[in-house]
Amino acid sequence: MNPILEQLLRLQRLDTEIRTLGHDLQQIPKKSKLIDEKVRVVKEPLDKSLREKSELEISRQELEAAVKSLEDKERQLKLKMPEIRSNDEYSALLREMDATKRERDKAEDKGLKAMERLEALEGELPPLEEAYKEGEKGVAAERQALKAEQEKISAELLARQKERQELQGKMNAGWFRKYTHIAAQRNGLAVVAVKSGTCQGCFIGVRPKLVQDLHYGEEVVSCEGCQRVLYLDDVSKNG
């Protein structure tokens, strides 16, 4: 085979492999989601309870702060008592004190309910955690296999990319540019086989003269239909 054509064909094969590996790598998160789906039934109740717990803890803190500030307010209102000069002022102050106390009672009540629910959750969480742990155990092998698959693909991809870079370093820059140009225009496929006298890129018949040139291998031959670089595949070489 013509040495330039050999390089072009190798480059094409590497790019096809790189593209396939890239595609395979993209499938990993989807596969991971499928595994997640298997433990969803035990994960969701746990997540829900954990969410509830953290929300309750926040609201309990907020209620505690609210109670404290209402207590402060009540103290301030009491301090105003001796300064009262009229009955109207007095009853207004009593009303405000009363309203503040009711508000504080409400906050305390809510805080208590939050505490009670939190205590109940302390009992509900361990079995949910246990169920989730069991569920994860069931898919542990799958997760491990997927991780190994991802590592293998990544390593292969890296190796092919390195190989491609080395090949590019050895190649004639003009031919490399030409390859890149054709590949960009032809959906990533710049080098194709001729099978039974037909270009496998555009499926147009290749003139016998060009097929003969391919046999001699003295120059690089391009398809007149799609401009892709042609090579003879083994079957037609023997035939």
Ligand SMILES: [Zn+2]
């Ligand atoms: Zn063609």
